[in-house]
Amino acid sequence: MSSATPTSAPPFDRLVKALTSTISLKIVMALTGLAGVGFILFHMAGNLQVFLGRDAYNDYAEFMQGLGALKWVARGGLLTVLGLHVGAAVVLIQRNQRARPERYAGLEQKRTSLAAMYMAELGMVLLAFIVYHIAHFTMGVVSIEFGGVDYYALQQVTEESTRRDLYAHFIVSFQQPGIAITYIVANIALAAHLAHGVTSTFKTAGIAVGRWKLPFEVAGPAIGVIVGLGNISMPLAIWAGFIGGH
Amino acid sequence: MDIKLKIWRQSGPKQAGFYEDHRVVADPHMSFLEMLDVLNEQLLEAGKDAVAFDHDCREGICGACSMVINGNPHGPRAGTTACQLHMREYHDGDEIVIEPWRAAAFPIIKDLVVDRSAFDRIQHAGGYVSVGTGSAPDANTIPIGKRESDEAFDYAACIGCGACVAACPNASAMLFVSSKVAHLSLLPQGKVERKVRVRKMVAAMDAEGFGGCTNHGECSAACPKSISVDAIALLNREYMFAGLARD
Ligand code: HEM
Ligand code: SF4
Numbered sequence: 001m002s003s004a005t006p007t008s009a010p011p012f013d014r015l016v017k018a019l020t021s022t023i024s025l026k027i028v029m030a031l032t033g034l035a036g037v038g039f040i041l042f043h044m045a046g047n048l049q050v051f052l053g054r055d056a057y058n059d060y061a062e063f064m065q066g067l068g069a070l071k072w073v074a075r076g077g078l079l080t081v082l083g084l085h086v087g088a089a090v091v092l093i094q095r096n097q098r099a100r101p102e103r104y105a106g107l108e109q110k111r112t113s114l115a116a117m118y119m120a121e122l123g124m125v126l127l128a129f130i131v132y133h134i135a136h137f138t139m140g141v142v143s144i145e146f147g148g149v150d151y152y153a154l155q156q157v158t159e160e161s162t163r164r165d166l167y168a169h170f171i172v173s174f175q176q177p178g179i180a181i182t183y184i185v186a187n188i189a190l191a192a193h194l195a196h197g198v199t200s201t202f203k204t205a206g207i208a209v210g211r212w213k214l215p216f217e218v219a220g221p222a223i224g225v226i227v228g229l230g231n232i233s234m235p236l237a238i239w240a241g242f243i244g245g246h
Numbered sequence: 247m248d249i250k251l252k253i254w255r256q257s258g259p260k261q262a263g264f265y266e267d268h269r270v271v272a273d274p275h276m277s278f279l280e281m282l283d284v285l286n287e288q289l290l291e292a293g294k295d296a297v298a299f300d301h302d303c304r305e306g307i308c309g310a311c312s313m314v315i316n317g318n319p320h321g322p323r324a325g326t327t328a329c330q331l332h333m334r335e336y337h338d339g340d341e342i343v344i345e346p347w348r349a350a351a352f353p354i355i356k357d358l359v360v361d362r363s364a365f366d367r368i369q370h371a372g373g374y375v376s377v378g379t380g381s382a383p384d385a386n387t388i389p390i391g392k393r394e395s396d397e398a399f400d401y402a403a404c405i406g407c408g409a410c411v412a413a414c415p416n417a418s419a420m421l422f423v424s425s426k427v428a429h430l431s432l433l434p435q436g437k438v439e440r441k442v443r444v445r446k447m448v449a450a451m452d453a454e455g456f457g458g459c460t461n462h463g464e465c466s467a468a469c470p471k472s473i474s475v476d477a478i479a480l481l482n483r484e485y486m487f488a489g490l491a492r493d
């Protein structure tokens with residue numbers, strides 16, 4: 001193998017090489033990961049309004065539904081971010097596997113964490129969950145009919161308007177143990193992915209060094225726990241009959 | 247002390263390897279490599295092939311003594327090369343598994359010896375300061391801050407042994423490359439070429455087939471010079487700022 005230096009290559013090849021270097025791809029992972037964390041925090045804050053009751057939650061849902069074009073811009077952006085994150089992950093994982101073709105009889109691990117060792121597997125769980133989640137809430141493909149009532153299509157009738165009763169769909173969904181467990185498991189995976197990922201992001205970005213290392217080392221697990229507990233609190237509270245009743 | 251050994255044997259780069267069992271009576275004062283010398287004497291006396299292992303200085307400065315000992319590159323002691331490890335770390339009857347660095351970029355030559363010239367090629371790509379070679383300049387003519395000089399010195403301690411690659415779950419060479427880049431870019435003499443250097447060294451690193459950094463931190467734990475993972479963050483920063491600057 002010879003070391004191809006970027007000097008001799010034509011400008012376009014140089015650009016491609018520079019953008020697909022291991023470090024550039026890691027920077028893509030970090031930036032897209034961080035954008036994902038931003039979205040997830042926003043998404044969680046919105047959904048936690050389920051604790052405020054039917055009207056508050058349906059107000060929020062109606063507002064989000066009414067965003068029109070903006071909603072599609074956001075969806076496009078999120079899809080791009082996810083695509084870049086997964087794309088970069090696939091390339092990096094392949095490179096990493098090729099770099100160590102022969103296993104050790106045993107390699108002692110001293111500093112890494114389980115979460116760090118299983119980032120790709122956790123990511124695959126997340127990807128599967130994202131597909132399921134969109135099929136469930138956005139598209140209504142996960143059928144939940146109770147006593148002949150289609151909760152996805154259910155409407156809330158108020159004095160001013162008639163609107164979709166997403167609150168009812170939300171509650172009824174998580175009253176089913178299968179759905180509640182799926183969401184709980186996925187959010188444990190998310191918490192683990194972020195526990196390593198967020199700290200890693202700031203190391204990749206070259207910020208978490210020296211005296212700044214410790215705060216960022218705490219930030220990852222902290223955000224993981226906050227996101228995990230916040231998201232899990234909803235299916236758990238509903239399943240336990242704490243909100244929505246039975 | 248009676249030591250059981252399980253050692254990787256591989257007669258050549260293309261041959262299949264396997265673990266071979268041996269017994270050695272060692273003295274606690276022996277260095278780890280002296281214990282292997284004793285084993286090799288036994289093997290040669292019995293008319294067998296000695297275990298090939300790399301070594302040179304035997305005082306922790308050359309970086310040649312690459313071997314993974316019971317799952318630890320350079321053995322169990324933090325900040326210590328295999329040659330500076332002593333048999334007093336072990337007890338009578340212990341079993342010790344010894345295997346080579348395992349990385350596609352470090353192909354095995356024989357037994358425990360791997361070809362680490364990938365590091366040389368990365369170094370040749372930019373790990374130097376170009377100077378007009380007159381006579382050596384006077385000492386202390388260029389003032390350098392205490393912090394910079396201490397930090398640069400810490401990174402300059404890298405002996406290019408490859409334990410970081412061996413320990414990394416991705417066989418990444420980021421700690422090696424970053425300590426070279428950080429060491430040179432912190433000093434005024436090295437600042438001139440910093441952009442070109444980092445781009446060329448990273449390109450060379452990728453071309454050699456090392457993996458990427460997932461921030462596990464295993465490299466630093468295995469490094470016989472205890473180089474901090476901060477070097478990697480500095481490398482990333484250096485690389486970002488270098489952007490697509492012209493040579
Ligand atoms: C819920 C959406 C997701 C979020 C918020 C997220 C967030 C993150 C963050 C912040 C990082 C750290 C980046 C770094 O190390 O600098 C990361 C790394 C990673 N993510 Fe995700 N991720 C998500 C989904 C996925 C998916 C679907 C995959 C698919 C395989 C994936 C695979 C990975 C891998 C393999 C890494 C480690 C990359 C490396 O360190 O080399 N992630 N993620
Ligand atoms: S960084 Fe440490 S482990 Fe890696 S080559 Fe240098 S001295 Fe060896």
Ligand code: FES
Pocket residue numbers: 300301302303304305306307308309310311327328329330
């Ligand atoms: S033989 Fe030189 S460092 Fe071990």
